[in-house]
Amino acid sequence: MRFEPRDLIENNVSPGHPLAELGTLVAGLALVGLALLFTAWLAVEGAVRFLPASLEQRAFGVAAGAFAVPSDARGAALDAVLGRLARHWEGHGYALRLGVVDEEDLPNAFALPGGHVLVTSALLDQAGSENELAFVLAHELGHVEARDPLRALGRGLLVALALAALGGTDGSAIVGSAATLGELAFSREQERAADRFALALVAAEYGHVAGASDFLARLPDARPAGGAERAVSWLATHPRSADRVAELDALAAAAGYPTTGALTPLAPEIRGG
């Protein structure tokens, strides 16, 4: 028996560069993740498009109940305006509900899933005419019609899920900001669509669209205010007001709505009590 000297044995490590392996794995997993995300996206779009209004209403009735729906004279007067506008929107299937948020400084309005429209008390206090208020309400109805609140909710949820999957528990911290950003990125198109819808409703109700853009002049970013927020128009929840006034005028002109006419005064009950 003879002992054979052992030479260097280098066959215990699979060939290949670790960075190449990392690249392949990350790319492959990213592809799978994107495919999943895309499928989920389609599911959200489908759900948003085909969910019956009644079901949406039932699912989100509880959440909106947290906001004060005034049962006083003010609420009745607001409901009357909303009801007159909604008459021109046929077959919507929503039992529309209006809430007032106590906010003394910022005039604003929101649409929630389930056919709920919220306005801040500052908006009601500052409104110059019924036409102005009607345009804002009709604009939010435009969001309801396009199911934007539901879509935003679904997309926000998707982004949150994707980030949570990506970063484990660490992902939750950036969910908030990312979800909001995702919403903003597409909201400008939706704002334009809602504006178009609102102009049609207002024109049908009053015969003209005068006063429609008055509200935009009251929006915070139309006032001279400093800060990075103002500089970055893209980050604004709504397109810059000056841009939007011009867009509204163009839309009205294109649709042939009269831009002058008698403004309807605001019912005294609506103004702040």
Place this chain on the structure above:
Amino acid sequence: MVEALVQLGVPLFLLVLGYVAGSIAEQNHYKSIRVRELRFRRMPTTNLRRPPVHWRIESVALVAGSTVVSVDYFKRFLAQLRGLVGGRVRAYESLLDRARREAMLRMKEEAAQRGFDAVINVRLESTNIAAPLRNDKGTAGVEVLAFGTALKLARA
């Protein structure tokens, strides 16, 4: 935004650090392993339980060598990704290859230092000495132990 940068930046930094430090350490280690293996290549080392009959044995002793290895951040990340799809965990292969060879070398070095000529009945064992905690902190470590019976042969 700052939060997001920190959340993405810290792991990214650790990945780069793990890769650079891990690669340099691995290259240097392999260089050293190859030099020492060639130095000891003529020392008979087998896993036979009995020495060849014609050997005249003067003395015997137990010799052993052990190494403990840990994973760097990059390798762990790579292995975790690999764990999702399966396949050869190349990141750990080189690590354990180094550990085995280093343990064998230390065993041979002990034998040589004590004046022995050969090692028989060599065994290799590995033990998980530290598992990562559930929250993914803590260190994953493996000990590789090589041991055998060193023989001093009588000169004819």
